[in-house]
Amino acid sequence: MAYQLYRNTTLGNSLQESLDELIQVCGCVGSAQESLDELIQSQQITPQLALQVLLQFDKAINSALAQRVRNRVNFRGSLNTYRFCDNVWTFVLNDVEFREVTELVKVDKVKIVACDGKNTGSNTAE
Secondary structure, eight states, X not given: OOOOGGGGSHHHHHHHHHHHHHBOOOOOOOOHHHHHHHHHHHSOBOHHHHHHHHHHHHHHHHHXXXXXXXXXXXXXXXXXXXXXXXXXXXXEEEEEEEEOSSXXXXXXXXXXXXXXXXXXXXXXXX
């Protein structure tokens, strides 16, 4: 299973809001093809299909970030708090400077969440 961290981004939130608008509250459970047919006919989807869409989003965003992003940014700041729980590091820094080759960005506070990208379990067979 891929990490679900990116569901709380602007893109992830927009996807969830769109899916919420499309969900039809009907007690019916059918195959994915039946759900897609329902979507086409009624312009609504089942909660099960919405969950499948979110799971696919999780896999796709994790894969895209791992394979396509090559930029490096250096940052420096004052460590406020840190935590390590369930193989996830969380850092909160104050007065942070982000430096790329020609750009400098300063922020008052930033939260960094870091997970082991090599052991997400996304390589398991489905």
